[in-house]
Amino acid sequence: xxxxxxxxxxxxxxxxxxxxxxxxxxxxxxxxxxxxxxxxxxxxxxxxxxxxxxxxxxxxxxxxxxxxxxxxxxxxxxxxxxxxxxxxxxxxxxxxxxxxxxxxxxxxxxxxxxxxxxxxxxxxxxxxxxxxxxxxxxxxxxxxxxxxxxxxxxxxxxxxxxxxxxxxxxxxxxxxxxxxxxxxxxxxxxxxxxxxxxxxxxxxxxxxxxxxxxxxxxxxxxxxxxxxxxxxxxxxxxxxxxxxxxxxxxxxxxxxxxxxxxxxxxxxxxxxxxxxxxxxxxxxxxxxxxxxxxxxxxxxxxxxxxxxxxxxxxxxxxxxxxxxxxxxxxxxxx
Amino acid sequence: xxxxxxxxxxxxxxxxxxxxxxxxxxxxxxxxxxxxxxxxxxxxxxxxxxxxxxxxxxxxxxxxxxxxxxxxxxxxxxxxxxxxxxxxxxxxxxxxxxxxxxxxxxxxxxxxxxxxxxxxxxxxxxxxxxxxxxxxxxxxxxxxxxxxxxxxxxxxxxxxxxxxxxxxxxxxxxxxxxxxxxxxxxxxxxxxxxxxxxxxxxxxxxxxxxxxxxxxxxxxxxxxxxxxxxxxxxxxxxxxxxxxxxxxxxxxxxxxxxxxxxxxxxxxxxxxxxxxxxxxxxxxxxxxxxxxxxxxxxxxxxxxxxxxxxxxxxxxxxxxxxxxxxxxxxxxxxxxxxxxxxxxxxxxxxxxxxxxxxxxxxxxxxxxxxxxxxxxxxxxxxxxxxxxxxxxxxxxxxxxxxxxxxxxxxxxxxxxxxxxxx
Numbered sequence: 099x100x101x102x103x104x105x106x107x108x109x110x111x112x113x114x115x116x117x118x119x120x121x122x123x124x125x126x127x128x129x130x131x132x133x134x135x136x137x138x139x140x141x142x143x144x145x146x147x148x149x150x151x152x153x154x155x156x157x158x159x160x161x162x163x164x165x166x167x168x169x170x171x172x173x174x175x176x177x178x179x180x181x182x183x184x185x186x187x188x189x190x191x192x193x194x195x196x197x198x199x200x201x202x203x204x205x206x207x208x209x210x211x212x213x214x215x216x217x218x219x220x221x222x223x224x225x226x227x228x229x230x231x232x233x234x235x236x237x238x239x240x241x242x243x244x245x246x247x248x249x250x251x252x253x254x255x256x257x258x259x260x261x262x263x264x265x266x267x268x269x270x271x272x273x274x275x276x277x278x279x280x281x282x283x284x285x286x287x288x289x290x291x292x293x294x295x296x297x298x299x300x301x302x303x304x305x306x307x308x309x310x311x312x313x314x315x316x317x318x319x320x321x322x323x324x325x326x327x328x329x330x331x332x333x334x335x336x337x338x339x340x341x342x343x344x345x346x347x348x349x350x351x352x353x354x355x356x357x358x359x360x361x362x363x364x365x366x367x368x369x370x371x372x373x374x375x376x377x378x379x380x381x382x383x384x385x386x387x388x389x390x391x392x393x394x395x396x397x398x399x400x401x402x403x404x405x406x407x408x409x410x411x412x413x414x415x416x417x418x419x420x421x422x423x424x425x426x427x428x429x430x431x432x
Numbered sequence: 433x434x435x436x437x438x439x440x441x442x443x444x445x446x447x448x449x450x451x452x453x454x455x456x457x458x459x460x461x462x463x464x465x466x467x468x469x470x471x472x473x474x475x476x477x478x479x480x481x482x483x484x485x486x487x488x489x490x491x492x493x494x495x496x497x498x499x500x501x502x503x504x505x506x507x508x509x510x511x512x513x514x515x516x517x518x519x520x521x522x523x524x525x526x527x528x529x530x531x532x533x534x535x536x537x538x539x540x541x542x543x544x545x546x547x548x549x550x551x552x553x554x555x556x557x558x559x560x561x562x563x564x565x566x567x568x569x570x571x572x573x574x575x576x577x578x579x580x581x582x583x584x585x586x587x588x589x590x591x592x593x594x595x596x597x598x599x600x601x602x603x604x605x606x607x608x609x610x611x612x613x614x615x616x617x618x619x620x621x622x623x624x625x626x627x628x629x630x631x632x633x634x635x636x637x638x639x640x641x642x643x644x645x646x647x648x649x650x651x652x653x654x655x656x657x658x659x660x661x662x663x664x665x666x667x668x669x670x671x672x673x674x675x676x677x678x679x680x681x682x683x684x685x686x687x688x689x690x691x692x693x694x695x696x697x698x699x700x701x702x703x704x705x706x707x708x709x710x711x712x713x714x715x716x717x718x719x720x721x722x723x724x725x726x727x728x729x730x731x732x733x734x735x736x737x738x739x740x741x742x743x744x745x746x747x748x749x750x751x752x753x754x755x756x757x758x759x760x761x762x763x764x765x766x767x768x769x770x771x772x773x774x775x776x777x778x779x780x781x782x783x784x785x786x787x788x789x790x791x792x793x794x795x796x797x798x799x800x801x802x803x804x805x806x807x808x809x810x811x812x813x814x815x816x817x818x819x820x821x822x823x824x825x826x827x828x829x830x831x832x833x834x835x836x837x838x839x840x841x842x843x844x845x846x847x848x849x850x851x852x853x854x
C-alpha cells in the first residue's frame with residue numbers, strides 16, 4: 099500500500115498540478131487560435147512575463163502575504179494578471195493589429211508571434227539574468243505531509259501549498275470562465291466570432307472589442323499559469339519553450355476553439371507525462387510473487403526516460419493529428 | 433527569371449563586398465575566411481528554408497533539428513572507426529537489440545493481417561496496440577544494458593571512416609527522411625500545425641543526440657571531425673579554410689543553378705500557384721499535398737547537407753551547441769530579410785546577416801561596457817555581475833525585433849522575388 103501512496107504522490111498530485119498549469123495556458127492558446135486564427139507562439143513567454151511581474155511585486159512587498167497567511171506571490175497574482183492582460187493588449191496593438199489590418203496570411207502572424215516571443219525572452223533575460231529564482235523570499239514554502247488513517251501505511255501523502263492553490267485557483271478560474279463564455283454578452287460575441295468572424299461583424303458585433311477581450315483573458319490566464327508554476331517549482335527565464343509544446347498539444351487534443359476541450363486535453367497531457375516518466379517497477383515489485391518466474395522486473399521501468407519527457411506531448415500531438423485532427427471534442431481544423 | 437543585376441542589386445552586393453573587405457582588414461584573413469565559410473554553410477541551409485517558405489509557404493520552426501541530424505550523420509559516416517567498439521561485445525549487444533526490435537516489428541506486421549483468419553477488427557486493434565507496447569518495452573529494457581556496455585567498454589560507437597562527402601549526403605538524406613515523415617502527418621493541415629510539430633521534433637532530435645551517449649558521445653562531444661579538404665594542421669589556417677570555402681562555393685553554385693531551373697520549370701510554377709492560391713491550384717487538378725511534401729523533403733535535404741557541412745567545418749560535434757536562436761531563427765531572419773522565394777536574395781541575406789550576427793557580439797559588449805561606465809560614473813549605478821551574459825541576450829531581442837519589423841514593413845525582403853509573367 100505504501101507503493102500506492104508513492105504512486106499518488108508522483109503521478110496523481112503532480113499530474114493535477116502540471117495539468118492545471120497546462121489548462122490555463124491552453125485555454126489562452128485555444129481562444130487566440132479560435133478568434134484571431136493563428137497559433138500564438140509567444141504564449142509561453144507571456145507566462146514568463148506574468149511570473150516576473152508577480153516576482154517584481156513580491157520583491158517590492160515581501161511581507162504582504164504574511165498578514166493573509168498565503169504566499170506573497172499568490173497574493174500578488176491578481177495584480178500580475180491585470181498587468182499581463184494590459185501587456186498582452188499592448189503587444190497586440192504594437193505588433194499584431196497592423197498585420198491583421200494588412201490581411202496577411204495566418205502563417206505570417208505565427209512568424210510575427212515567434213518574433214515577439216524572442217523579444218520577450220531577450221527582455222526578460224536582460225532585466226532578470228538567466229538564473230532561476232524562488233518566490234519565497236521572506237517566507238518558506240509550506241509542505242503538508244498527511245498521514246493516511248489506514249493501517250500499514252507509513253508513507254505520507256506529500257502536497258505543497260502552491261499545489262493546492264494551483265488546483266483550487268484553476269478550478270475557480272475555469273468556473274468563472276464557463277459562466278462568462280456561456281452567459282454574458284461578451285462571451286456570446288466571442289463564440290459568435292470564433293464560429294464565423296464575418297458573420298459576427300455584419301450582425302453588429304464589435305470585433306475589435308472581442309479581440310481585446312481575448313487578449314485580456316489569454317494574458318490573465320497566462321500570468322496565472324506562470325506565477326503558480328513558478329511558485330510550485332521555481333522561476334526560470336527559459337521555462338517558456340518547454341511549456342509551449344504541451345500547451346499546443348493540449349489545445350489541439352481538446353479541439354481548437356473549445357476551452358473545455360483544452361482543459362481536458364491539458365489534464366490528459368499532464369497525466370500522460372507523469373505516467374510516462376513514472377518508474378513502474380515500484381508498483382510491480384510487490385507483485386513479483388504472482389508473476390511467472392521468467393519475468394524479471396527491471397530496476398527501472400519507465401515508458402519514457404525523464405530526459406525525453408518532451409516526446410510525450412509530441413507523441414500525443416502526432417497521434418491526434420493523424421487520427422483525429424479536429425481533436426477529441428470535434429473542435430475546428432483551421 | 434533573368435539573373436541580370438539591376439542597379440539596386442548592384443549597390444547591395446557592392447556594399448556587401450565592401451563589408452567583407454572591411455572584415456578582412458579589421459580582423460585578419462584567417463578570421464574572415466572562417467566567417468565566410470560558416471556563412472556559406474548557413475547559405476545552403478537558408479536555401480533549403482527559402483524553398484520551403486518562399487516557394488511553398490511552409491513554416492518550418494525546427495530547422496535546428498534538421499541541422500543537428502545532418503551534423504550527426506556527418507559524424508557517423510566520416511569519423512574514424514572506433515576499434516575499441518568493434519572489438520568489444522558492443523556490436524553483438526546491438527545486434528541482440530536489433531533482433532528483438534525486428535521480432536517485434538515482424539509480429540506487428542503479422543498481427544495486422546489477423547482479420548484474415550477470422551479475428552474481428554476490434555480485437556485486431558487491441559492486439560496490435562498490445563504488440564506495439566510490448567515491442568516498445570522490450571526495446572527499452574534491452575537498449576539500456578547495451579548502451580551501458582558500449583559506454584563502459586568503448587565510450588561510443590565511433591564513426592565508419594567513410595569519405596566526408598558521403599557523410600554530408602547521408603546527412604541530407606536523413607534530414608529528408610524526417611522531413612518526409614513530419615510532412616506526411618502535417619501537410620494536409622494548416623501551416624500552424626507544421627510549425628508546432630517541427631518545433632517539437634527539433635527539440636526531440638536535440639534531446640536524443642544529447643542523451644544517447646552510446647551513439648553520439650552526447651555532451652562529451654566528438655572531435656576532431658575530418659574535412660573533405662586538407663586540414664589546417666597540414667597546410668595552415670588560411671589555406672585550409674580557403675579550400676573549404678572554395679568547396680562550399682562550388683556546392684552553392686550547383687545548388688543555386690538547380691534551384692533556379694526548378695523555379696522556372698512547370699514544377700516551380702505549380703508550387704508557386706499552390707502557395708498563392710491553394711484552392712485555385714487544387715481546382716486545376718494539382719495534387720497540393722504531394723507537391724508540398726516534395727518541396728518540404730527537398731528543403732529538409734538541403735538543410736541536412738548544410739548542417740553536415742557546418743558541423744564538419746567546426747570540427748566538433750556538440751549536441752548542446754545547437755540552440756533554436758542560432759540555428760532556427762537566425763536563418764529565418766536571413767531568409768525573410770534577404771527575400772523569401774528569391775535565391776539570390778537568400779544568399780545575400782545569409783552572408784549579410786551572418787556577418788552582422790558575428791560582429792554583433794563584440795559590438796554589444798562594447799555598448800554595454802559604455803553603459804556600465806556611464807551608469808557608475810553619473811548615477812552610482814552598480815551593474816549586475818552577469819551584465820556581459822545578459823548583454824548577449826540583447827541579440828535575442830534584436831533577432832525578434834528584426835523578424836517583426838521586416839514582416840511589417842518589408843515583407844518581401846531587400847531583394848524581392850521577381851514575379852515572371854509568361
